[in-house]
Amino acid sequence: MTDCRVYLITPPRIDLAVFPDALARTLDAGDVACLQLRLKDAPRDEIRRAIDTLRPVAQSRDVAFLLNDDAELAVQTGCDGAHLGQEDGDHEKARALLKDATLGITCHDSRHLAMRAGELGADYVAFGAFFPTTTKDTQHQPDLEILEWWSSIFEIPCVAIGGITAENCAPLVRAGADFLAVIGAVWNHPEGPEAGLRAMNAAIAAASPDETEG
Numbered sequence: 001m002t003d004c005r006v007y008l009i010t011p012p013r014i015d016l017a018v019f020p021d022a023l024a025r026t027l028d029a030g031d032v033a034c035l036q037l038r039l040k041d042a043p044r045d046e047i048r049r050a051i052d053t054l055r056p057v058a059q060s061r062d063v064a065f066l067l068n069d070d071a072e073l074a075v076q077t078g079c080d081g082a083h084l085g086q087e088d089g090d091h092e093k094a095r096a097l098l099k100d101a102t103l104g105i106t107c108h109d110s111r112h113l114a115m116r117a118g119e120l121g122a123d124y125v126a127f128g129a130f131f132p133t134t135t136k137d138t139q140h141q142p143d144l145e146i147l148e149w150w151s152s153i154f155e156i157p158c159v160a161i162g163g164i165t166a167e168n169c170a171p172l173v174r175a176g177a178d179f180l181a182v183i184g185a186v187w188n189h190p191e192g193p194e195a196g197l198r199a200m201n202a203a204i205a206a207a208s209p210d211e212t213e214g
Contacts, residue, residue, distance in 0.1 A: 004172075004204050005033035006197065007159055007179035009068075011187045012040060016053050022193060023054060026186065027061045029194035030201040033179055034064035034102075036083055044073065051077045064102060071097050081123070086113065095121045104159065109142030111149065118156050125150070126181065129162020130172060134184070144175040151176030166199040170207035180204065 008026075010019075027035075035058045039047050051067065055078060058065040066081045067074040071094035074082040081102025084094055095103055104124045105117040114125045127142050127150075141162075150158045157178035164172065165185040172180060182200060189196030 004177055004208060005031060005179055006186075006200050006204070007034055007036065007161075007181040008032045008063075008186060008197075009036045009038050009181055009183045010054075011183065012038065014039070014050065016050060020053055020057055023057050024061075026193040026197055027058065027063055030197040032061075032063050032197065034058075034066055034080070036066045036068055036181075037079075038068040038083075038183075040068075044070075047073065048077060051079060055079060066102060066104065071103070074098065075101065083126070091117070091120050091122075106161075108140035109146060110140075111146065114146075114150060114158075118154060122156065124157040124159055124179070126159040126161050128160060128181070130160055131163030131165075131168055133163035144171055147172065147175035147177050151178070166196075166203035169200070169203050173204055173207035174209070 037050055037054060039050060055065045064080040066083050067079045068083050069085065069088045071082040071084065071089065075097055079101070081098060081104065082094065083104040084091060085106040091105060102123045103121065104126060105122045107113040107117055107125045107127055109127065117125045127146050129141060147158060147160060159179040159181050160172045160177040161181035164180050164182050169180055180200070185200055186193045186196035189199065
């Protein structure tokens, strides 16, 4: 078991008729710390249906279920927490609303935003995009140094995000990332998402100093 773990994000579009079974098989294939439901621009009722369908799949496997963008809906629907970008509402109010549930905050490539998130009580901070990604427009590309800096000073976990694959993740693991957020590396894997998750787990294990130190 390594310190760094997979932080799995859902595909941008999902078919609730088939995706729950695919998700279950994928989560059963390897280690996943949490699942973030990320359906940008979807109607709220559609997001609510997705939560009601997918949350039990994750939580029954001890995988935390987080909702992107909406702390209020996360609380209403029994999610384990919410992930908020810099433009996603009032972070301080979200912290109060979520109470003991998880709050994650996107901090791009900014040490200042990360420290502010920590002061507000974030349970983790997310840095990225470290590599080119087709999921969203890349406006910030941090250096590995920000992971080394954060992990050496703060106890709050950090998530690396953005174009991460089994082939390029090793430097992020060695730099101190606690979680690697992935989408395409799992869901678009040529041999299927189960193989994608196994490949990510193997790559993290190979890059982790824990494996060599015994």
